[in-house]
Amino acid sequence: MTPETTSRPRLSAGCRWAEANGAERVLLFPEGAIRFEGTGREILERCDGQRTVEQIIEELQQKYSAGDPARIEEDVRNFLGQLQQKRIIDF
């Protein structure tokens, strides 16, 4: 399931960041933890319940202006879809 452009993804109940530790950051959720870094971290950190999916895509496209915007959009959507499947974010 990929998100609607206007939805505002946010961390699911019981999911939160641990203390930042340099380049990588750990997301805690029931009985587990995942390390995020690079673009994955940048996407997930923007899932704050305020930004829409569209805004998140735009921000990443601006930040990585040398990249292919269509590709960035696809990657962001897929990534968000995967996070939702794991119940890490809600749309």
Added chain:
Amino acid sequence: MVSAPLALIAELTHRCPLHCVYCSNPLAMQSAASELSTAQWTRVFEQAGRAGSLHVHLTGGEPLARSDLVELTARARSAGLYVNLITSGIGLSEKRLTALTEAGLEHVQLSFQGVREELADEIAGARSHRHKLALSRLIRQFKLAFTMNMVVHRQNLDQLSAILAMAEELAPDRLEIANVQYYGWALRNRDALMPTRQQIEQSQATVRAAQERLAGRMRIDYVAPDYYGRYPKACMGGWGRRLMLIDPAGQALPCHAAAVIPGLTFDNVREHSLEWIWQQSPAFQAFRGEAWMPQPCRSCDRRSEDFGGCRCQAWLLTGDARATDPVCSLSPEHSLVAKIVAHANDDRVSKKFEPVSLPTAWVYRPNPH
């Protein structure tokens, strides 16, 4: 080797209002009088947090039996740990759940023994099913992650579709369908709990269909019984690799069953630091690395995946804690397990344990003194 356990399993007490016939607590339980105090648990949490552990699982027995649970939750959270509560729900009111949430509780895993009230209560040895249903609805009103843990076995696997329907209605974030593992009280009741091959195959198909149907809404995890597997489970992610359990009296163990293994001295958090126990104590070193492995494990391609399986199970079934876990098809003693599985699939045995022919001669888990 990691410098600290990723997760701490805090077995706060062995007291429990239920008497589940599949309970994995040790047969030799710790008495109420021997339990660590609030201050002692606080020191444990602080050490774990400083060392870099991420999670604590508050469990037991029944963690709600501890009157200081709200304070323990607050201390664990302020020590930097993510707090999971593993509970039967007995002793949890709205007021108490509010206090726990405010103290920093983040995830509740609620156990279920079935979908039919009479059978569920029989398995639990107490009237509890109805309360769990009400509790599920209450938990959903809180900003908590909610996992339903449904323990399955021979007596309730045929009701899996109804179980899934119930779970769908109660809407946890995650449903764990956990086949019984045979330690503690479950081992005593194994004959009545071991499923048939047909039950396993049917349940896997049912779960797969439900996983697809509910994808994105509810995550469903299925734990198959390792007696039916070809290879063993990577028990606890390996001995002393990811997890440390502290029992109610402060004994530090690599898992809930390890105290059955003779010849190992498990150290106590009253006397030693968590860090020393984890990194240096002989008991935690006993089955790390590969030097301890016998053949076929020592030269097996899977040895860094499953570590030769479960040490406790090897001890319980073969009498040798170093042996290949006999559930492994490559174990020289695999016939032990094959025999148990054959017995479970014997048509003559099946009829004896039909759920309708109550009562079954269960061995119930008592409360420690």
